[in-house]
Structure formats: structure tokens, C-alpha cells
Amino acid sequence: MIYLKLFWEFFNTGLFAVGGGMATLPFLYDIADRTAWFSRQQLADMIAVSESTPGPIGINMATYSGYLTAGIPGAAIATLGLITPSIIVILLIAAFLNAFNDNKFVKGGFYGLRPASCAMITAAGFVVAIVTFVNNNIHALSKFERIEWHALILAAVLLIFTNFVKPAKKFHPVFWIFFSAAVGVIFKF
Amino acid sequence: MKILFDLFFTFAKIGAVTFGGGYAMLPILQREIVENKKWGTEEELADYYAISQCTPGVIAVNVATFIGRKTAGNIGGVAATLGVVFPSVVIITLLAGVIQYYSSLEWVAHAFAGIRVCVCVLIFNAVIKLFAKAIIDKKTLAIYLTVLVSSFVFNVSPVVFVIAAGLAGILLKVYIK
Numbered sequence: 122m123i124y125l126k127l128f129w130e131f132f133n134t135g136l137f138a139v140g141g142g143m144a145t146l147p148f149l150y151d152i153a154d155r156t157a158w159f160s161r162q163q164l165a166d167m168i169a170v171s172e173s174t175p176g177p178i179g180i181n182m183a184t185y186s187g188y189l190t191a192g193i194p195g196a197a198i199a200t201l202g203l204i205t206p207s208i209i210v211i212l213l214i215a216a217f218l219n220a221f222n223d224n225k226f227v228k229g230g231f232y233g234l235r236p237a238s239c240a241m242i243t244a245a246g247f248v249v250a251i252v253t254f255v256n257n258n259i260h261a262l263s264k265f266e267r268i269e270w271h272a273l274i275l276a277a278v279l280l281i282f283t284n285f286v287k288p289a290k291k292f293h294p295v296f297w298i299f300f301s302a303a304v305g306v307i308f309k310f
Numbered sequence: 311m312k313i314l315f316d317l318f319f320t321f322a323k324i325g326a327v328t329f330g331g332g333y334a335m336l337p338i339l340q341r342e343i344v345e346n347k348k349w350g351t352e353e354e355l356a357d358y359y360a361i362s363q364c365t366p367g368v369i370a371v372n373v374a375t376f377i378g379r380k381t382a383g384n385i386g387g388v389a390a391t392l393g394v395v396f397p398s399v400v401i402i403t404l405l406a407g408v409i410q411y412y413s414s415l416e417w418v419a420h421a422f423a424g425i426r427v428c429v430c431v432l433i434f435n436a437v438i439k440l441f442a443k444a445i446i447d448k449k450t451l452a453i454y455l456t457v458l459v460s461s462f463v464f465n466v467s468p469v470v471f472v473i474a475a476g477l478a479g480i481l482l483k484v485y486i487k
Contacts, residue, residue, distance in 0.1 A: 137472045141369045143436050147461070147468045166413075169425040170405060172432060176325050176398030177335070179368035184402040189410075196403045200395055207367030208391055211375040212384055214361060221361075225484050231364040233453055233479015235444035237471050239437060240457035246433040247462075253426045272427045279431040297428050305424020306417050 131202030142178030147241040321393030
């Protein structure tokens with residue numbers, strides 16, 4: 122039963138992904154590897170669409186992957202799966218808010234969880250980077266030709282603009298996504 | 311019943327106008343929830359954000375559940391949460407169909423190749439921000455590096471890392487000082 126399996130996978134993601142939308146990424150890669158629902162390449166496109174449409178990124182990605190897996194009902198079921206653990210956990214925490222905040226075990230747990238979450242997102246980023254910057258064409262001849270130089274130059278430009286150039290730093294990610302799409306079309310990436 | 315509809319539609323509106331997820335939602339929540347609807351105070355919102363960042367799930371959903379529960383009990387929490395995800399489900403479902411249809415076109419493929427570069431940079435920037443908050447001493451740096459290397463070496467579910475890191479955190483913070 123695909124719907125039940127879909128709900129379960131996203132329930133798992135919602136229960137263990139700590140630190141917001143991007144934290145669901147390592148889980149989605151895990152799902153892509155284990156199932157034939159969607160590919161790693163599709164996931165990279167999904168992130169772009171999720172960033173440039175309204176709504177929380179984690180929800181957008183769940184809806185998108187649910188749709189690819191099982192159409193419109195799949196989109197709704199994946200999203201429900203993702204939010205169910207959140208609702209349960211938050212309703213429980215809200216009932217014991219003060220005790221939760223001051224508990225040393227809770228504090229200790231999060232002390233360890235945050236760097237782990239950051240590391241997993243870093244690893245997911247590497248996977249996107251390999252798909253993007255390494256030419257997997259088997260006919261590529263030299264090492265020099267294995268690297269997508271166009272992409273690397275665009276990445277350098279984006280890094281500089283989004284981190285160091287004053288007015289550009291404040292631009293919304295949507296702007297850079299459309300900018301990159303235009304560059305991709307013009308220079309035939 | 312009226313309050314449940316109010317929660318659903320208010321959060322649906324918030325979900326429909328926020329680009330970029332949880333953090334981008336804060337200013338809109340401040341305006342709608344604190345100033346217009348008076349369902350909570352600035353301080354409560356800050357607390358909810360802090361907890362949502364370190365509990366499982368999407369931040370926007372967690373904050374919606376908190377405010378909904380405070381306003382109209384557990385069922386209010388569910389109504390607000392369904393509201394905040396509703397626009398996403400509709401918009402993405404419509405777009406996903408269109409994108410699948412067009413993705414065979416050559417120029418669309420070029421566009422997405424360009425976009426993937428941007429996504430790399432966006433993830434990298436998100437990691438930098440998170441890194442500054444999460445890696446605060448040598449122990450957290452050790453956890454970061456261990457998980458990073460392990461996730462390339464071992465082919466295990468991320469769940470394993472989450473549980474192991476949580477236990478390691480308790481061990482390092484509570485028992486070994």
C-alpha cells in the first residue's frame with residue numbers, strides 16, 4: 122500500500138528532522154536511495170521550487186515528493202505524515218512548557234543534536250554539489266573536462282553576492298534562483 | 311467553531327505570503343498574530359521560535375501548533391497547522407504537474423541546471439548560519455565532524471545519527487563536564 126508507506130516515511134522524517142525545513146533534506150536523500158519514488162536529481166530541482174514558492178520549505182518538499190510518488194493524494198498524505206509528529210510533540214511540550222525548557226537532559230540532548238543536524242545538512246549539500254559540479258558524462262576525456270566550469274564560476278559569483286556585497290545580500294533567494302535560471306538558459310548549462 | 315475557521319484562514323494567509331520558510335515567517339507572524347489578532351505576545355512568539363528550532367519538524371508548523379493550542383486548545387493547534395500548510399499543498403501540487411510536463415524541453419533543462427548551482431549556494435549559506443549557532447565549543451565541533459564523516463562512510467538512516475547525537479549530548483553535558 123503506497124499511501125501507507127508514504128505516510129510512514131514522512132512521519133519518520135517529521136519525527137527525526139530537527140532544525141527546520143532544510144533538516145528534512147538528509148531524510149529525503151535516504152528515501153530517494155531506498156525507494157524508486159524520486160531521484161537525487163529531482164530532489165535538487167525540488168529544493169529550488171520549494172525555495173521559490175510560498176510556504177515552509179519542508180512542507181513544500183514533502184508535497185512535491187508526495188506528488189511525484191503518488192499524485193495528488195500522495196501530496197496530501199506525505200504532508201500530513203510530515204506534520205503529524207510535530208503536532209503531537211508540540212501539543213505535549215506546550216502542556217509542560219516550563220519543565221521542558223529547564224530540564225538538563227533535554228538541554229543536553231539538544232546540545233548534541235544541533236551539530237549533528239548541521240553535519241547532515243552539510244553532507245546533503247555535498248551531494249547536490251557533486252551532481253552540479255561534476256560532469257558524469259562517461260565520454261568526458263580529461264579531469265579538466267569532468268568539472269562543470271560554467272557552474273563553478275556561477276557558484277563563486279553567487280557566493281560573493283549573497284554574502285559580501287551589501288545591497289545584494291538582502292535580496293530574496295527567489296531573485297537568485299531566477300537569476301541562475303536565466304544564466305543557465307543563456308550559457309546552455 | 312468560528313475561532314477554528316479564523317485560525318485556519320489566518321494561518322493559511324500567512325502560509326501563502328511567506329517565501330523561504332520558518333525564519334522568513336517571523337515578521338509576518340508578529341504583524342498578524344501579535345498586532346492584529348492579539349493571539350499572543352512578542353515574548354511568547356520568541357519562546358515558541360526557540361523551542362520550535364530544537365524540536366522535530368518544520369518550524370512554521372511548530373509555531374502554528376503552539377499559537378493554535380493557546381488560542382483554542384488542542385483542536386485549535388490542529389486547525390492552525392492545517393491552515394499554514396494548505397497553500398503549499400495546493401501551489402506545489404499545481405506546479406509539480408506543470409514542471410514534469412515541461413522538464414523534457416531543452417531550455418527548461420538548462421534553466422534547472424543553473425538553478426541547481428544556486429541551490430548549492432543557498433544550502434551552503436544555510437549551513438554557515440546553522441554552524442555558528444550549533445558549533446559552540448570543541449565537543450560540538452567533534453560531534454559535527456564525526457557525523458559528517460560517518461554519513462559518507464556508513465550507509466545508515468539519519469535516524470541513527472539523531473539518536474546517537476542526542477545521547478552523546480546528554481553524556482557530554484550532564485555526566486562529563
